[in-house]
Amino acid sequence: MVHRDAVDVASRVFRGASRYAHPAYAEGFALECAALKHARESIGLNNIKLMIPFCRRVEEARAVLKVMKDHGLERGKNGLEIYMMCEIPNNVLLIAEFSELFDGFSIGSNDLTQLTLGVDRDSATVAFDFDERDPGMLKMLKLAIEGCHQNGVHSGICGQAPSDYPEIAAELVRLGIESISVNPDTIVKTTLQVLEVERQLAAQEHRDVA
Secondary structure, X not given: OOOHHXXXXXXXXOOOHHHHXXXXXXXXXXXXXXXXXXXXXXXXXXXXXXXXXXXXOHHHHHHHHHHHHHOOOOOOHHHOOEEEEEOOHHHHHOHHHXXXXXXXXXXXXXXXXXXXXXXXXXXXXXXXXXXXXXXXXXXXXXXXXXXXXXXXXXXXXXXXXXXXXXHHHHHHHHHXXXXXXXXXXXXXXXXXXXXXXXXXXHHHHHHHHO
């Protein structure tokens, strides 16, 4: 007998790259690709960058990119940039290998924290242990951003962490992240904080040179 929880988990993980490369979703993904191709080439929104979420393995990334190419969305063609969400520990561990296939990464701090700590943030029983400030999670962020720098690709972040915790936003700036996504109600506060950290870094650099 299959436990109901196992069915729920299976339905949640069939998303992102695993779905895009699966025959069961072939028609749906073809429509998504057609819509994006139309937006870029017919409407003229050629500044659209594509993002692949929840890509678990390098082979899975290659499979999705091949399907996209077959549907007329080829990385580099007509300036098309393709990014990947970095939200699984394997994405961080194999950042160099994934960097060969993508133009940049957006760190999904919510899922990355959940999978790093093994905590379901939606469970009232264990959600108290969901904390983006955990030392292991901070190390994951550091490794991801450094990996992007080393491989010459864009680094960004989306998720709750920078909005909820000013210390994380400050640390991201110190690590050299290139873009930060925050909730609308924290834009001003976070922007001022980022400017202050950048000012401090510039002052420190000036002192080091002097």
